[in-house]
Amino acid sequence: MQKITIAGQPLHTILMAAPAVLIPFGFILDALHSATGDEDYAKASYLSMAGGVIGALAASAAGVADYVAEPPEGEAKHEGQLHAILTGAAMLASVGNLILRRSKREHTVGALALSAIAAAGTLASTVYGKRMDGEHAEVGMHTDQDKVRIDHTNLDVEQYVTAGPSNLHAPQ
Missing domain, CATH: 1.20.120 (Four Helix Bundle (Hemerythrin (Met), subunit A))
Incomplete structure (x- = not known):
């Protein structure tokens, strides 16, 4: 959106x-x-x-x-x-x-x-x-090809840690 x-x-x-x-x-x-x-x-x-x-x-x-x-x-x-x-x-x-x-x-x-x-x-x-x-929420790909889902409206840092290296990142 x-x-x-x-x-x-x-x-x-x-x-x-x-x-x-x-x-x-x-x-x-x-x-x-x-x-x-x-x-x-x-x-x-x-x-x-x-x-x-x-x-x-x-x-x-x-x-x-x-x-x-x-x-x-x-x-x-x-x-x-x-x-x-x-x-x-x-x-x-x-x-x-x-x-x-x-x-x-x-x-x-x-x-x-x-x-x-x-x-x-x-x-x-x-x-x-x-x-x-x-x-x-934003959906991307983890470096080992697993799907990653990040909801930037949720202020939970754990979701970024869990996602690990991916093509998604925290908003600037």
Whole structure:
């Protein structure tokens, strides 16, 4: 998969960290508001979700650029579509939640449910996206002609040691 990168890291992966953290954190803050009644939790939740949605827009732009660069017959196109559907559903729940709360930052029962749905959808989309990256790991040939599989998104140094001398190397 051809990806837009910064310093050797996929831009989409870098940008998706914001919604992957901020939207579930918004749900946690909403739950704390429900438990304590403290309005500060509700305000912080609203801001966390808004930041997550803005981050998701940026990550989506990079994801669309990566998706368009994929060959049409590849399996990555289908997986990219499923990933986009999961992400889109989570973002619809988040935007709906923000609209419900735009005049008043605190939440209602419906907003708490949307917050939970958005958090679950965001986490599912993140896990699926990570799995996609792992499935499209670089495959090469070991010097003794055994196949080697390296997943550069996994920070496990052991995979490079196990691969030994091969035509694969750590990203620069």
